[in-house]
Amino acid sequence: MTATPLTSTQGAGRAGDKIFSGAALAAGCLILAVLFGVALFLVVQAIPALTAPAAEIQGGEGFFAYIWPIVIGTLIAAVIALVIATPIAIGVALFISHFAPRGLAAGLGYMVDLLAAIPSVVYGAWGAAFLAKEISPAYNWLAANMGWLPIFQGPASATGKTILTAGIVLSVMVLPIITSLSREIFLQTPKLHEEAALALGATRWEMIKMSVLPFARPGIISAVMLGLGRALGETMAVALVLSSGALTASLIQSGNQTIAAEIALNFPEASGLKVSTLIAAGLVLFVITLAVNMIARWIITRHKEFSGAN
Amino acid sequence: MTSTLTPVRSKRSALTKGQLPKYAPYVVLAAALIAGAAILALVGFNAFGWGIVSAILFAVGLVSWSAAVEGSRKAKDKLATCLVVGSFLIALLPLISVIWTVLVNGIPGLLNPGFLTTSMNGVTGVYDNRAVEEGAPVIGGIYHALLGTIQITLLATVISVPVGLLTAIYLVEYGNDGRLARAITFFVDVMTGIPSIVAGLFAAAFFFAVVGPGTKTGAVAAVALSVLMIPVVVRSSEEMLKIVPNELREAAYALGVRKWRTILKVVIPTAISGIASGVTLAIARVIGETAPILVTAGFATSINSNVFSGWMASLPTFIYTQILNPTSPANPDPSSQRAWGAALVLIILVMVLNLAARLIARTFAPKTGR
């Protein structure tokens, strides 16, 4: 069989496909390359700190002793942020997509998006100057009444600049990220499936549980992962809000520190091995993000067969 | 059975049997407000606490009444409604508080003549001391920083959106869930966790190595911001592309439309509203970044309109230094006024961007009107 019409025609169009898919592939690879670059940068710069004698590392007891309290601090702050932000963000997204009067919804969505527009320095300044002061009576109350819980052990910080305050500020910062993405996905839930639930006599909430949330589940997880990334990596707001210190279980005392803030606070004055130590801290954060994401991906793929899309 | 077709009937409809009366929420609300005031009066009244306590009482009251009369399903629905509305109201609190703080502190700065049209070139503590001690006008503005922010962010967007969107397209349309696609998905997630300062240091180190030591320009900052922006663009676009129904793709393929045209003209327009949201989110995420810009763009106090050469200011770094290192340490108030004014401008800038994105999205979005 010689050159058939099926194979010969439309060479130009085919080139378009090739170019486009090539560009898409290249973009993906570029991201991998950048990430590889970042990782390489971190590793190369971190090596001196990882191999240095313990006494020379900040604190004098080696890198591990230096890093683990702030790893815990980072996780505490991120967990607080997500525990507060995730339910509220999903609530807000649902409110906008399924509860608010239609005419109002777009405007309300816009308002929440505004939260994303506020620079982190401003959050930091707001958290340090306003929130911390306003919230510190509540901490005193917690210390007095719930002090038997280790996390609310007193005496409460006099300034209110605690890891809990930092977590709250972070939660406000990640809220618009989770909200905005979830909202868009909720809005895309096929009408067909919503109607299927409603026709069975489902209440609005049951309809959401039956059709909206399952459909949006992978999207919500992605949104939360984005929020988590921000909570883990946020630098300036935490640096300004948190009155940092040694690791403590109490959330209402001053103390604890996050990796990103530790880097931001110390990098400007750092030199020599200290620089390596801080970059090694960045590397550790990188590894934490990696681990957390592996877990999340695993959860997503486990339910793949029932993924709502298409 | 004879149906009574008279519209006004005395007997209660079977359909409304076992249902709370229409006025129920208002009754519960009134009761909650009163009870809340009473409780607060015991521990010391404050308006905020009153709101919170009343809201909780309202939810509990309404839900339990509903549970008693209507059964658990309706009660759960009411509870969910209370929680959803409640979470929205809670989300409004910080929003209003932050915006209020910024407005109150920022408007005086913004109203300063020359605030938007001049730079900080030549402004020293002497003037601020005079402003505070002798009541002279506060001078110095943000023109240089505004210009810098716009240029740096624009460049970062120009880099990130094509890369991010193309990657999302690769993942959804070409990746076939293969090994490469999964690797990219995974590492994009990891990328979201890069602390902003590390992104800045990386970009700086990269340009130091490639161009030469001390290379600090707006473009370097844009690269640093892109590292932060790309994962947000990829993630949000990917989610939006994924939920475009396959039957639309199939419809286009069946018309003999090439895949890339299908993607450009069918898939992306269908998802455009979400993509636009994601891109604005990504821009909002980086436009307020401080740390990476400090280490990549240098610190300019005068106007520089070339992103590719020379140091460049930006609004966040401007805000940051004005707050943390006031022009006059003895009299930080003028600096703080400028900082909040700049914050206000930054927020307005993002609002305008957001509006623009929505307009774009609306033009292409699926037509639901009829």
Next chain:
Amino acid sequence: TGTAPAGDQASSGPKVTGTLTGIGASSTGAAMDAWKAGFAAANQGATVQYSPDGSGAGRKAIIDGSAQFAGSDAYLKDEEFESSKAVCGPDGAINIPVYISPIAVAFNIPGVTELKLDAATVAKIFRGEISNWNDPAIAAMNEGVSLPDLKVTPVNRSDDSGTTTNFTDYLASAAPEVWTDKSSGVWPASLQGENAKGTSGVVKTVTDTPGAVTYADDSAVGGKLGTASIKVGEEFVKISAEAAAKAVEAGEPVEGRAETDVAIKLDRKTTASGAYPVVLVSYHVVCSAYDSQETVDLVKAFESYVVSEEGQQAAADSAKSAPLSSALAEKATTAIESIKVKS
């Protein structure tokens, strides 16, 4: 706009042009603004840019050649001095004192504007060993002051800082029995307390919190907070520019540096009358030799202006810093004169 300094000293030298890049301490940012403006007004065509990234960043920058001078609130460490030889020629980089800043112990006690404290008491306050302002140790030194029953909340810097280095250096030298930690830019992790970022941050926190006390560059304390007089020898010295200058004069040159280097090892235990030893000296770190004549001229012109009486006055007006004493300024000028083109 810009200040137009009268009687222009810098412009009497060779006409200079070009851009001078500096990176370094943020604490001298306000003074740098004044110097940039003053220098630019006197030298058309010459500009100075300065990025307040931090002292460490500044020292790194001069060592790797990405800046022509660094602002630092500590002189180069020995190993930094060694590595600076790669870029700055065989004599390495030199430290020029440009800015003296007395560090105030500032407190917020309603109704109290002045206190007298000795080093040990200050150390105890910041270690949390004195937890109430009516503590007998404080009362003993402050007869006639009505000290309230108020919790002491010490506030330290959360960021690595030159102010902390100098403050802890003072405490460790003057009250070694109480302050058992080494001097360090990072506040000892074992001490629990409140902290905030930056000088303005700690000042703000203290202003907002009754009973709080901190240490901060005097210029930022202004009149808002009470400040302590520090016991030196047998007298209590009130914080002032002159007292700070005296304490600096009591210091000694650092060994092992270039001949013209002006790095000063402060004597915290000085008993010199009227000296206030809680003080910080900021330096400009410059190369002893540069590649081009143009740069040399530019650096010389700028640094001469900075240490000149007029430059110091501009900084004092703008940042309320303490001017260099004339003796120190002279040494600095000699050092600046020695800068040359690489051979």
Next chain:
Amino acid sequence: MSKRIDVKDLNVYYGDFLAVEDVTINIEAKSVTAFIGPSGCGKSTFLRTLNRMHEVLPGARVEGEVLLDGDNLYGPGVDPVTVRSQIGMVFQRPNPFPTMSIRDNVLAGVKLNNKKISKGEADVLVERSLKGANLWNEVKDRLEKPGSGLSGGQQQRLCIARAIAVEPQVILMDEPCSALDPISTLAIEDLINELKDQYTVVIVTHNMQQAARVSDRTAFFNIAGTGKPGKLIEVGDTQTIFSNPVQKATEDYVSGRFG
């Protein structure tokens, strides 16, 4: 278990567009009523007003009354959820829940009201419903697989099984057999015949034969032209409508070549 529906002067709107005008019809309990008429005349629209599914669309609203055993569905204070749990519906386009298994799809409605249904009861119910929809044999080995991997006709039968599992008092079916092969269609028709012993059934169909076979009464809807509202032209015993209609339009339609 079954209820009658009386519709009075119902106007149905999409925003400003009047889609169905002034319908008055009585639907007897324990009977099968078929709606026929050309495409776009408002059959689906009208059907959806009978269980208040219409108002789910933005801007959609109705004027008039729909009485379920004398109680106005659109009366003040009536909760659409109550209405819908009594009046089930099968849609024109199959819409199984893609995130649920086949089994869970069938049980979706049942679980709403009866959380604690035992596994045994559930199994019985699933089997009965799927058998009723003539799907049991095809899916009995993959009940735990997602419902979206089925063929078009299988999906539609799954939706029918889901709707009958909750045993509503009225069942509305919008062209339930349009995607089905003759064998399945037969099964569904048998099912409808069974259902009418206990329930009230309303069915939209394009298939005249089907209407003639399964329904007791038939309602013919028509539309005068583009942009005009659909109207109920005639309603009566199926036999009368097909053999001896009052209106000329009805006669033209039912005697036309059939699809």
Next chain:
Amino acid sequence: MSKRIDVKDLNVYYGDFLAVEDVTINIEAKSVTAFIGPSGCGKSTFLRTLNRMHEVLPGARVEGEVLLDGDNLYGPGVDPVTVRSQIGMVFQRPNPFPTMSIRDNVLAGVKLNNKKISKGEADVLVERSLKGANLWNEVKDRLEKPGSGLSGGQQQRLCIARAIAVEPQVILMDEPCSALDPISTLAIEDLINELKDQYTVVIVTHNMQQAARVSDRTAFFNIAGTGKPGKLIEVGDTQTIFSNPVQKATEDYVSGRFG
């Protein structure tokens, strides 16, 4: 303008699941071929292999040959896009583009491929296609409105109009009339009759009468049981298949009560 299709030993898979087994069939040019068979037997699946739409689904693949005028669609180097632009398709579920107006939906095949067309030509094409699908009268006043605001049957006819607007050589239709009323069905059948003068038409239908009315040849598919692959049981002249089939299964199916 029309081409014949010859299928040889085709196996169709969804991942590991063999959905259709070993089909060999010849489809004549300028003729109408109908596929009939019970739900889930693989009619849609097989139809989608004829224009390489099957492979769009992840994991889906085929083995065997499909020859379009002797050229293997699955031969090496064959561009599926070329195949699809010659072999058009109407889906079982209507899928108009939600972002486009009715007019743009009809022109989608032209516009999405970036072909230049003057406004006048476009108008003519839109009108001709919509008339062909018997939709023109209903939508001529709202061509600029979105396609998603149409009734189910209207959407389906819009998709038919969209498919014929590109004038492919072969048209595959998957139950095109299942959502249509008799009048529209009639119009579509007329259209098919017209089309076959120029094009090759393949149609899946559950409606035996329709198959009998419009098709020249009929292929009967069947499935032995759940999880078993669908098979082509018999193919032949429509008349033969309906009056005198070779296979018992075919006879059972076509003589069954009809839907």
